[in-house]
Amino acid sequence: MIHVENLTKYYHQFCAVDQISFDVPKGEILGLLGPNGAGKTTTMRMMTGFLAPSSGEILIKNLSITENPLEVKKIMGYLPESAPLYHDMLVFDYLHYVADIRELQPSVKPGRIRDLADLCALNDVMHKTIGELSKGYKQRVGLAHAMMSDPEILVLDEPTSGLDPNQIIEIREIIKKIGKEKTIFLSTHILTEAEATCDRIIIIHKGRIAADDRTEKLIQTAGNKSVINLCVQGATFEEVNTLITGIPGISRTEKGEEGGQTLKLKAFCDVAEDLRPAIYEKIKATPWLLLEFVRETRSLETIFRDLTKEN
Amino acid sequence: MHRILQIFKKEFKSYFISPVAYIVISIFLLVTGWFFFSSFFLYNQASLRGFFSLLPFTFSFVIPAVTMRLISEELNVGSYETLLTLPVLTLDVVLGKFFAAVGFVAVMLVPTLFYSVSISFLGDLDWGPVVGGTLGALLMGAAFSAVGIFASSLTRNQIIAYIVGLAICFALTLIDKMLFFLPSRALAFFQYMGADAHFQNFAKGVLDSRDILYFLSVCFIALYGTSLTLQERD
Numbered sequence: 001m002i003h004v005e006n007l008t009k010y011y012h013q014f015c016a017v018d019q020i021s022f023d024v025p026k027g028e029i030l031g032l033l034g035p036n037g038a039g040k041t042t043t044m045r046m047m048t049g050f051l052a053p054s055s056g057e058i059l060i061k062n063l064s065i066t067e068n069p070l071e072v073k074k075i076m077g078y079l080p081e082s083a084p085l086y087h088d089m090l091v092f093d094y095l096h097y098v099a100d101i102r103e104l105q106p107s108v109k110p111g112r113i114r115d116l117a118d119l120c121a122l123n124d125v126m127h128k129t130i131g132e133l134s135k136g137y138k139q140r141v142g143l144a145h146a147m148m149s150d151p152e153i154l155v156l157d158e159p160t161s162g163l164d165p166n167q168i169i170e171i172r173e174i175i176k177k178i179g180k181e182k183t184i185f186l187s188t189h190i191l192t193e194a195e196a197t198c199d200r201i202i203i204i205h206k207g208r209i210a211a212d213d214r215t216e217k218l219i220q221t222a223g224n225k226s227v228i229n230l231c232v233q234g235a236t237f238e239e240v241n242t243l244i245t246g247i248p249g250i251s252r253t254e255k256g257e258e259g260g261q262t263l264k265l266k267a268f269c270d271v272a273e274d275l276r277p278a279i280y281e282k283i284k285a286t287p288w289l290l291l292e293f294v295r296e297t298r299s300l301e302t303i304f305r306d307l308t309k310e311n
Numbered sequence: 312m313h314r315i316l317q318i319f320k321k322e323f324k325s326y327f328i329s330p331v332a333y334i335v336i337s338i339f340l341l342v343t344g345w346f347f348f349s350s351f352f353l354y355n356q357a358s359l360r361g362f363f364s365l366l367p368f369t370f371s372f373v374i375p376a377v378t379m380r381l382i383s384e385e386l387n388v389g390s391y392e393t394l395l396t397l398p399v400l401t402l403d404v405v406l407g408k409f410f411a412a413v414g415f416v417a418v419m420l421v422p423t424l425f426y427s428v429s430i431s432f433l434g435d436l437d438w439g440p441v442v443g444g445t446l447g448a449l450l451m452g453a454a455f456s457a458v459g460i461f462a463s464s465l466t467r468n469q470i471i472a473y474i475v476g477l478a479i480c481f482a483l484t485l486i487d488k489m490l491f492f493l494p495s496r497a498l499a500f501f502q503y504m505g506a507d508a509h510f511q512n513f514a515k516g517v518l519d520s521r522d523i524l525y526f527l528s529v530c531f532i533a534l535y536g537t538s539l540t541l542q543e544r545d
Contacts, residue, residue, distance in 0.1 A: 045392070048396040049395075049396060050392050050395055050396050069400065070398050070399075070400065073396060073397065073398040073399075074398045076396075078393075078396040080389065080392045080393055080396070082389075083393075084388050084389030084390045084391075084392060084393055085388075085390055085393060086325070086388070086390055087388065088325060088328060088329055089325065089328075097317070097321050098397065100317045100320075101314060101317045101318075101397050101398065101399060102397065102398065103313065103398075142393075145393065
């Protein structure tokens with residue numbers, strides 16, 4: 001559905017997007033993650049034809065956005081970041097205007113607008129000017145704008161930014177609902193959101209792709225690494241260290257705080273397998289007392305932090 | 312065509328939603344009416360010459376105010392991105408907005424018909440110059456609108472857009488009165504560049520293809536410049 005190859009964008013000397021390539025098959029919800037300034041918005045602007053790429057190719061259903069801008073824009077709906085819309089227009093007028101530009105037939109137009117107003121819960125604000133709406137409502141008008149012609153591809157730039165928790169859940173529900181039939185490409189920097197809505201995640205950092213995988217797999221690889229927190233009484237760090245690092249799969253240990261007779265330490269595991277039984281067996285053979293024993297699996301958040309850390 | 316029409320409709324409508332349109336039209340009518348009628352009875356002639364001779368100057372001040380928000384506001388709010396990712400081309404946007412501005416100028420000129428009608432009761436009005444002058448005013452209004460839209464595409468600040476538009480329109484109006492300062496070789500060129508002389512031909516009731524061509528080429532160059540500026544905005 002979407003094919004991006006070696007996409008590069010320079011703003012003067014600054015390279016915002018650096019040779020990224022990916023494919024999005026039909027019906028996938030793809031999340032683009034990255035810290036601020038990673039190139040998410042620039043990538044989306046190039047995909048929707050707002051910016052011309054410095055080099056590289058974007059094919060939407062085998063059509064090039066630079067050669068067939070009109071055809072491509074017709075099959076794509078785009079919600080720009082923070083939904084910039086005409087402040088002096090009524091919501092009702094604006095939706096009609098978008099419907100007219102998108103060449104909706106007069107017979108289906110009122111029905112479509114009514115459906116979208118229901119879907120995005122806009123019925124209470126149809127008669128208000130966009131300028132007086134709250135951020136959440138503006139975002140919903142933007143979403144209705146993007147979905148007007150029932151496009152096959154939806155590109156949403158931070159669709160839930162600035163919304164309250166209830167609205168975030170509502171918008172996620174909407175995205176999931178339409179994502180069953182449509183291809184959705186969304187950017188976010190809220191990791192739980194990506195985890196909850198996206199089938200696949202691309203993490204970009206400084207204009208390059210740092211990771212690109214199915215959401216479950218990405219979390220699984222993150223889960224391969226785990227940390228076991230221990231609190232032991234009656235032992236020194238050196239003793240515990242030699243005992244535990246002997247277990248295959250433990251890469252290293254780290255000394256935590258030491259108070260009175262207790263010692264806290266962390267053991268880092270590299271394998272997916274839970275190493276707690278092995279550690280417990282070892283410690284059982286010693287006269288030490290085990291006070292705490294917790295395993296932390298690493299979430300998407302840690303993987304994101306690792307991949308996008310400075311230096 | 313369909314896309315240009317939709318953008319035209321939206322822009323034309325939004326002129327009359329905000330109070331700006333009514334303020335601009337009132338000021339235009341006040342200024343032209345005052346300067347025209349304050350000396351009208353001294354000449355004792357039933358003609359609109361006084362009105363038309365001042366029109367290039369009033370247009371230089373008024374039309375950039377009509378066009379200043381057309382593109383710079385979109386750039387400032389960011390709605391330009393929303394607009395351009397709908398299935399439209401840059402040229403559709405530029406032309407739609409241009410025709411909306413021309414439409415607004417036409418609406419602004421409608422009340423001035425009362426000048427000619429009321430004068431025709433006072434004396435024997437020659438309708439030739441009136442019709443020619445109105446047509447010329449429309450063409451000049453179109454040319455100045457194109458210049459104003461060009462100025463508006465250069466910046467996201469409406470005040471700068473207004474001042475740049477005003478400067479260009481004013482320069483076009485005045486340039487053939489400044490020939491004294493210019494090198495003799497370029498005289499013919501700069502004389503042709505002046506908007507005032509071309510417009511005054513219309514106001515005399517003379518329809519010359521050179522004058523029509525002049526205004527149309529100003530429109531073309533300014534709109535082409537606008538579309539280039541917008542396409543190169545990365």
